[in-house]
Amino acid sequence: MSAKVENTLNQLKVLFLCGLSVMLIYAGRVxxxxxxxxxxxxxxxxxxxxxxxxxxxxxxxxxPLKIPAFAWASLISLLLTTPWCPIQELVLDLIGQIVTSDISDAIMAIAGISIGCKLGDIKKLSWKMVLVALVVFCGTFFGSTIISHVVLSIQGII
Structure with missing residues (x-):
């Protein structure tokens, strides 16, 4: 088997396992x-x-472009869900069954496992990483709060 076919099969296996984990989370939510x-x-x-x-x-x-796969996935998804796409309604109906939080739960679980495997390397980074993490968490929290306040104020809810 050629290296390209083997690489594609490995990618498909990983995507299938990720999809299976999302579906298990979906079933649990149901x-x-x-x-x-x-x-x-x-x-x-x-x-x-x-x-x-x-x-x-x-x-x-x-x-040969240095564009990440995530950007290509976003572009393909955008094209599939635009009003002029002939299969737009079908795609939106089928994908609409999967809640975004189910996908993010699976991603966070996989990220946690990945980080857990490299705990020794994380220990070597020193206390400065804790400080950076706290600043990032606080910045994200306050940034989200400000955006929510502005949006709710514009809508007249608060």
Whole structure:
């Protein structure tokens, strides 16, 4: 098997495992909250997300531009969901079954596992990293608070 085919299969395996973890989180949310479930649409929506991710990874490999795969995925998704795209309604209906928080939960779990594997390296970074993390957390919190206050004020809610 060629190296390119093996690389594509490995990427597909990782994307499938990520999709499976998102679907497990989705199923857990449905069980806990008692929400109605449409398994067919949710699985089809996840298949679309996996396909878009795989295509964006391949575009990144093929083109000599230094544009990250995330940007290609965003562009492909934008094109698939614009009003003039013939399959826009279908794509939005299927992907709409998957809640964004389910995806972010899976990403955070994978990131936590990744960081946990490199705990020794993190210990070597010293106390300065704790200070940087606190500044980033506070900046994010206060930045979000300011944006929320401005938006709610404009809407007349507060």
């Amino acid at each position: 069980v806990v909250k008692g929400a109605e479930i449409n398994v067919g649409k949710a699985v089809s929506g996840m298949a679309i997300l996996i396909l878009v991710s795989l295509v964006s990874l391949k575009i990144k490999e093929i083109l």
